Amino acid sequence: MRTHTLSVLKALSLALFVLLGAGSVSAQTARLTEDERNTIEVFRRASRSIVHIEVRAAMESSFEKHVMEGGTGSGFVLDTEGRILTAFHVIEDKNQIDVILSGGRRLAARLVGTAPRLDIALLQVDAAKEELFPLPLGDSQELEVGQKVIAIGNPMGLHNTLTVGVVSALRRSLEGTPVELQDALIQTDAAINPGSSGGPLLNSAGEVVGINTANVPKAQNVGFAIPIHFARRVVPDLIEMGHPYRPQLGFSGSEITPSIAKLFGLPLESGFLVEEVLPNSPAAYAGLRAGERIVVLSDKPYVLGGDIITAINGEPFTAPSQIAHVLLDSRPGLDLRFTVFREGRTVEVVIPLAKMHMQF
Template sequence: MAGESQPRSRWLYVSIVLIVILITQTGVFLYALIDFQREIEELQTEQESDFASLTRSIDRLRSDLDQLQQLNGLVPSSGVTPVLIYDLSKDSVVLITAKQQQTFGGLVPVSSGSGFVYDQEGHIVTNNHVVEDADAIEVTFPDGTIAQAVLVGTDPYSDLAVIRVDSPSELLYPLPLGRSSDLLVGESVMAIGNPFGLSNSMSLGIVSQLGRDLDAPGNYKIVDVIQVDAAINPGNSGGPLMNMHGEVVGVNTAIIQGSVGVGFAIPSDTVSREVTQLIQTGRYLHPWIGISSVDLDPDIAGAMGLSFTKGTLVVDVVAGSPAEVAGIKAGTRPVTISGRTFRIGGDIIVGVDGITVRKLTDMIVYIERTKKPGDTVTFTIIRASEPLNVDLTLGVRPQP
């Protein structure tokens, strides 16, 4: 009996050890399972938090986009209103009176217009035709202060001028210049000025079209002009055209007589390009080619036996001009087409520096925007039905 109790005790010990091991393994397994479940829950929580954060970021981006669209004038803005923009800019717009010396009576007012403060040094931007031929220039600020101005620089070819007043800084509130090249047709704009002498008047409208041109001295063209339907009247000339950011995007300059809602403004990009040179030297040097041309149309193309109607036909080349030096050929055979008499047979310009030229203004816009006197451009021309590249070094346009 004693011999049997010893194996029985040994098996009992082994059973206890196995049970302890089983319990221990079960505990470890349960702990690992609980820990695994906890990690899964934490991961799910993190994912939910990341998803919520991403959702909030998307919502913020959508909100920012909506605000940007509103500020760009694409939809009405509840924050930047014409009332606010007028309030911020009204002290920057001045009345300009041009006077001439009369034989009897001294200095007499002959015209009036508008202008806006450009910098704290007292420079004011306006139209050339507002101050042209003036013997004295008078500036009236919105608070009634009157100051005498001196003519700093003029550009008849762009109808721009800069005058200067010696006035205290508390009267000078410069307006920021925007980028007229960012304008869109249909975008809201405001014209501020002094129509018929009615000080600080504002009219609201939209951009009707871009890239118009107006006549300039010497049969040249003012290009890149902005067409608007905001009311522009005599006295508005030289005043700012504002966008919904409160930036100047144009200088109001002209209307079509007898029209309603057809006004024009010189683009702010032209102002930005010229104003420093006008202040420093008194004039702006435009790049010059030295040709006159007519744009191709079906009648001209038919008379010349052409199969295309894009391009501008060189009619005349100015003697000694960059065009003559480069070898550009003028027309040789007089014809009358649609009531116009000119010479055909000259070079047809169809491109410049790889840019397609459909008409003369395409070429002028490209050169005015990107080139200066002394720069070289490459014209693509059609001569005797063959394409040809011609390099031309731009000169300085003669003064009118």
């Protein structure tokens, strides 16, 4: 009888402990703010999609193998075929790439394609679909300054580190970045440190809106990400061709500013001054005209007298990066329509886009 009573008391104590524990967890959850619950939920869903990338540059011969240097970065699962998105600079100049999945399994990765001027690289691993958890891609063109964003990556090799911040600014440029990324980067105060590059920048819905790419070493809380819509545009090309479609138009020039226009007596205070048109190029066949008068200023030659581009596909010209961004959206068979100012009148120059021919 006594034994039975003790058993009943133990069972009641255990049940009470469970109830108290559940109540404690419930109370803790209740104390969380709506924003905290959102952050926790986004991390729970997204963390299994984040991969740790280890890279090495190795030199091999018939007699030995020597590892020159290594590095780490981040990436995320793009689809159940095993494709992984990361930043190009993470794998640049490396010939051995390992991907560590969220479950801890290490896999050798193949390089599918690269877009160096966009700092985007696409990898592939052989893994079961059950091990792969693709992240949904959002719309970076709909971002607003002040919007909450979440960065997940492997800074300093610390797997699945989460930082939270906001979109600090849009259409930023960094010194030395290619023209394709000028007036394009997402600035955030979510911490992005060495090793975070290639990881996703997520919105509150858990969608990827950017690929983390850089921070400013001498500043705090100033990080940058590549808009995910750039990746949306080039990934099909990377899968098909290994590189983005970027036709050579065959012309070059300089941006016109009010000070340049005043200095040289140009007829417009803004636009793109066409200074060179290559022979037998699409621009030459379309009738785009370069100048002939060469004036040197601070070791930079300006070729004056050529066409001034004032609009591209009906959109007023704003910066040289605009041409690069239009080309990202282009495909063979489409036309680029340039509105140009020539000898006191406005004319339209149409350049048909042909299949891209690689030049090495």
